[in-house]
Amino acid sequence: MAITLDQLTEAGQILGSSSTVRAAAAVIRERFAPLHALVLDAFDMRSESPALQVQNRALYLMATDGHCWSVTAQPERASAFVLTQD
Secondary structure, rough: OOOOOHHHHHHHHHHHHOHHHHHHHHHHHHHOOOOOOEEHHHHOOOOOOOEEOOOOEEEEEEOOOOEEEEEEHHHHOEEEEEEEEE
């Protein structure tokens, strides 16, 4: 399932307006099911480029080949969001 630009924009707004990244992930999971939303430590994503940066929070797009996950800059390939906070 691809992520649309509208979904990416809305997910960024949710990330910026939520009290915590965990709360944002919960809303994103509910809003965009069956897409996945995970919260990781920013250190784990330190060598990757986020799709969106909102204050001290970041949103990454993840793609899978059915076995392995990888960060992607292409929303049409993505099926998950990863959220972090510095």
